[in-house]
Amino acid sequence: MKQAQQKTLSTRGLHALIWQEEDVFVSKCVELEVASQGATEQEALANLEEALQLFFENEPVKASGLTNLRIVPL
Structure with a gap:
C-alpha cells in the first residue's frame, strides 16, 4: 500500500486522505x-x-446575519 496523500476538497474546505x-x-x-x-x-x-x-444535502441552512432586516419603502 502506498502512503496516503492529503488533499483539500472544494466542499466546505474539508480535507481528504x-x-x-x-x-x-x-x-x-x-x-x-x-x-x-x-x-x-x-x-x-x-x-x-x-x-x-x-x-x-439535508443539513438545515443556518441563519446568517440577516436577522435585523427592515423594510424600506421605495
Whole structure:
C-alpha cells in the first residue's frame, strides 16, 4: 500500500486522505466519517465530493446575519 496523500476538497474546505488499496483508490474525509473509492485518484476524489454533497444535502441552512432586516419603502 502506498502512503496516503492529503488533499483539500472544494466542499466546505474539508480535507481528504487518498490511498491505493489493491486495484482501487480510497478517499476519506478527515473531518467526517465519509469515504468513497474510484479507479483513479481523480475519480475517488470526485466520488468523495459527491458523497459529501449528499451528506450535507439535508443539513438545515443556518441563519446568517440577516436577522435585523427592515423594510424600506421605495
